[in-house]
Amino acid sequence: MSADNLRPNQPVTIYDVAAAAGVSYSTVSRVLNGFEFVKESTRVKVMDAAERLGYVANLQARGLAGGRSNIIGLLVPVLDNSYVSEVMMGIDEALARAGFNLMLFTTHRHAGKEQQYASTIASMTDGLILLVPLESPIYLNAIRERNYPHVLVDQTDESGASASVSGTNWHGAYEATQHLIMLGHRRIGVITGLLELSSARERLNGYRAALQDYAIPIDESLIVEGDYLQPRGYEAAQELLKLRERPSAIFAMNDLSALGAMDAIRESGLSIPEDISLVGFDDIPQAAITHPKLTTVRQPLVQMGRIAVRLLLEQLDHPGSPPGHETLATQLVIRASSQPPR
Amino acid sequence: MSADNLRPNQPVTIYDVAAAAGVSYSTVSRVLNGFEFVKESTRVKVMDAAERLGYVANLQARGLAGGRSNIIGLLVPVLDNSYVSEVMMGIDEALARAGFNLMLFTTHRHAGKEQQYASTIASMTDGLILLVPLESPIYLNAIRERNYPHVLVDQTDESGASASVSGTNWHGAYEATQHLIMLGHRRIGVITGLLELSSARERLNGYRAALQDYAIPIDESLIVEGDYLQPRGYEAAQELLKLRERPSAIFAMNDLSALGAMDAIRESGLSIPEDISLVGFDDIPQAAITHPKLTTVRQPLVQMGRIAVRLLLEQLDHPGSPPGHETLATQLVIRASSQPPR
DNA sequence: CTGAAAGCGCTAACAC
DNA sequence: GTGTTAGCGCTTTCAG
Secondary structure (H helix, E strand, C coil): CCCCCCCCCCCCCCCHHHHHHHHHHCCCCCCHCCCCCCCCHHHHHHHHHHHCCCCCCCCCHHHHHCCCCEEEEEECCCCHHHHHHHHHHHHHHHHHHHHEEEEEEEECCCHHHHHHHHHHHHHHEEEEEEECCCCHHHHHHHHHHHCCCCCCCCCCCCCCCCCCECCHHHHHHHHHHHHHHHHHCCEEEECCCCCCCHHHHHHHHHHHHHHHHCCCCCHHHEEEECCCHHHHHHHHHHHHHCCCCCCCEEEEHHHHHHHHHHHHHHHHCCCCCCEEEEEEEECHHHHHCCCCCCEEEEEEEHHHHHHHHHHHHHHHHHCCCCEEEEEEEEECCCCCCCCCCC | CCCCCCCCCCCCCHHHHHHHCCHHHHHHHHHHHCCCCCHHHHHHHHHHHHHHCCCCHHHHHHHHHCCCCCEEEEEEEECCHHHHHHHHHHHHHHHHHHEEEEEEEECHHHHHHHHHHHHHHHHHHHHEEEEEECCCCCHHHHHHHHHCCCEEECCCCCCCCCEEEEHHHHHHHHHHHHHHHHHCCCCEEEEECCCHHHHHHHHHHHHHHHHHCCCCCHHHEEECCCCHHHHHHHHHHHHHHHHHCCEEEEEEEEEEHHHHHHHHHHCCCCCCCCEEEEEEEEEHHHHHHHCCCEEEEEEHHHHHHHHHHHHHHHHHHHHCCCCCCCEECEECCCCCCCCCCC
């Protein structure tokens, strides 16, 4: 029987296990933590007892006492965002495989919250993954100074002190712009992300470089700052459409903005791609089911999540070693939303 | 200056605050926990010191010592699922507003994991929200016996011992079926969720009741068990299309299954709604952007999340009171995927 | 190899 | 009102 002497009312502690196994509780702790120098026979005895009693570690106590809590903190800006969801999936999957739990903190795009959470998180978790954090030197510095294991996703780390994963932002934007240029577009509007984000700046630079390489003068009025969210993409596209000399193509620097732009374009009576070509960035799932399907720059989002976890676990396992940095290749996915101007 | 005497290297504890304020650390604890009988002047002194030193509570310690950890656990089956995401958004929002943190556990649809997590979660959090849990009497019983605050989302609680939120599953399915019947359909195939889930059973009963009410004989071969996921929806639709007497309409009992069915139908050379009408359930965001747009039964997903939090907080605040139960109205949203049979 | 003892940061009786 | 005293369950010295 498995429900033999199960009394689920009071949680089982290592004391219970120790008593049942006839050893001291510190020995139980050793066994449970995979300490090497334990006699095999007592190891078995303890494991048996733990199993039998249905022992489950109290993570709070473990964390408090200095051990690992086996919890990783994840700081995300918002939840209603496919980009975020995709990366989260990769993180969740990798974490589950490694036996870690996930504590989720949503900042709701409030920089102050990132800062406030930072310390709380540090008291609860073994490490932290920051997904598109707003530029917040203050708390990032605090985290770095405490030498708290962490990794930035989609945020270049200028100082090199934080591990990071990101896509080839510059190159992706360059390719997207080049694609439009090759199709024959000359007036290419862009909707950026918040320019305080390094990814947004890098993509904008890629755009600029492509125009320059093809000797197309840069018209600053074609550059509208967005925030990587759909509503702002909608507004930004409206601004672009209002220009005296309307662009024949728009490069929205993430897909969500592109979706917003799509609405604005359609609403203004123009059609995609006949009147205006549209290119996005990320290749979130929706990009493949819009009409027309969205040409975009694919980022391996799920994989970015997985790699973020790998980089973090490396830090946990080798506290001394320098933080890793990974840059993953983006890939232009040409679909129906872009064609030559007419 | 705010970065006055900030030494972020060693976390600030209540001892530090106590020393700085010139009181004992238990007084600090009292102030921090909003204990009533504290002299106003010392309250201010303590708050000042805490602020100045940048004190942040250590949740592990607080939890261990018997106080509230201010963390709520959320158990979800998977993450790559709009239904889950929507409800999570509501939960996240409500929790943030109430000053709680979120610990996320993904079971990856593995019933064993739900059970295994249950105890871990209990040791870390103040309460638990279970989103579409697989029927797992064992661990649910354990949770109930420990009197651990929790609420079930989209799972009817037969025993009444667990708080719960869900939509009007029976009624929603009845309406959807009725809608198809009114359009003139007589052979209506259904793709259910796992029938071990109460929501799936309730919806199936609603379907059956509608057919009965309109005196349409029930053909069991038109009922295919799915699992609320897209791939299975695809397969199930294929089975339905292979029937000698093909249905003229399919009611997929959640939108994700409907999306899968859509692929299968299209792939078989039939078109929606001309050849086959399709109705879903949930009204996840994608439902409005498929082609044709999906007729579906809307559930107020975000709100369900919010209410789940409310029910949970009620339990935390009034430990004695009976668990609440809320049933939210669903609403038939008629779009383009359903029309009279030809 | 294993037991005993100390303490992580905090809450909650218990006194004064 | 506020300080003192015990632990919460666990890891980690330190002995033996």
